[in-house]
Amino acid sequence: MKTFRYYSCLMFAAFALSACDAFELDNYEEPGETIEGIVVDAKTGEPVLTDQGSEGIRVRLTELSYGDNVDHNPDFYCRPDGTFRNTKIFKGDYNIRIDGPFIPVYRDTDDGTVISDDTWYGKISGTTNVKFEVYPFLKVEFVETPSVSNGQITAKVKVTRAISKDEFRSMVEPMGGYSNDFTNVTDIQLFVSMSSSVGYRARDQRWSSQINYAGDSFDEYEGKPITIRSAAGQTIPSGRHVFVRAAARINYDTPRGSGTRRWNYSEPLEVIIP
Template identity: 65%
Template sequence: MKNILIYLAIVALFSLNSCSMFELDNYDLPDETLIGEVVDVETGQPILTDQGSEGIRVRLTEVSWGENVVPNPDFFCMPDGTFQNTKLFAGTYNVRIDGPFIPLIREDDRGVPIADDTQTIDLNGQANVRFEVQPFLNVEWVKEPEVINGKVRAQVRVTRGVTEEDFRAKIEPMGGYSNSFTNVTDIQLFVSYSSTVGYRARDERWSSQMEFSGASFNSMLGETITIESNGTIPEGRMVFVRAAARINYDTPRGSGTRRWNYNEPRQVLVY
């Protein structure tokens, strides 16, 4: 008799909940859209970046329900310095980006805010944001890359996007400042079959780099730098090439990620 009563109780409980168990989820899928771009505050030119975690990181935090909330999953800019997210819920968001430029959020070593250039938006439908930043470096083509005996030879020019004095004025108050932060540490020539060529889309057989110690690169700022690809690229192949340079400073601070500033990709036929 006891077993029968237990069975009847279980059946009754299941009956009470069965309607809700088999109801379809009627919540709307997120379909709000955020579109953004990151440009040089001085020139208005896009901040060219990598397609991946070494590129410009975008962090959204929905603040509709208060300040102590967890950020949405990070995503990254496209190589041309633009970003888009089409799967967001309506709400109020703080938009923060981190990349090879003066940080938008700066605090001193006690956590006291110095600057906050993030943006807070109300998203309902589509919202557009534009960030004007100070890039660490500018990387430019001096001439179109050429092919010599199966190698790509590139000539580039690297200049500072922010002066050492301005960099120091904005970074030193954060604490732990070092004169080595502004040192150019390397120039990369990335080679790939992909038009999104960069650190994350490179062919290691042909990509090459030039490394510099201390402040040794300072005398080459603004000068023409020649860098060649490694190995021999097979004849008849179409490849994409791109140059990049970075300084000895990680963003966000303490992340260990030193991000490159890039120039535009070029398509090259190997003959």
């Protein structure tokens, strides 16, 4: 009996010591540094409007304090107005890469040769501010205030290229695997929602609609007012306050090979259904 008690005490002491060691290993302060920034058009200085979700502008942080062979932090995304903020970052040296409906800020060839690196390198401590200047694919805007008739919204939208086909090609072709189809505008969307953060992730599918374009058929409409209506046969109830945004995208995924083709957006507008 004494032997049993002796070994039991030893086992308990070892367990308690291990538990204390494990507790000490996890006893780190919570991350409290802040990174905030904005993504703007390099030509105009205007914010690059986006969607608040995985189809929007992706922000990827990689901490470099412990060497180059490290995993990136969990991705997060810009707000609809092109700004971003993360208040739970450990102090350290970082690289920040963004991916969105614009020329990639990091471009390399198939063999890994770096063509251009406009990602951000620096130390995050306290509140750190970052500004990215990029080249959006498209500019999307409402030509006039949308109208309402019998519970259906009619909007006039103008889509222009924020970067020309030749400029796009000069930047993207050196990466390899270039296709003239990349610059084709594939669709224009009218997103309708009860939420002011209206977009692909916050849309009401009953009322939202789209116009699709095959090949380069959109080109004849570039810069011209295009009429788009909310979904036919789906009446928006009288008295509702809804929000609308127009969006358009090209046949190019960012980052390359991801399969995600991201929209460029207009400003949101509020529409009151009489």
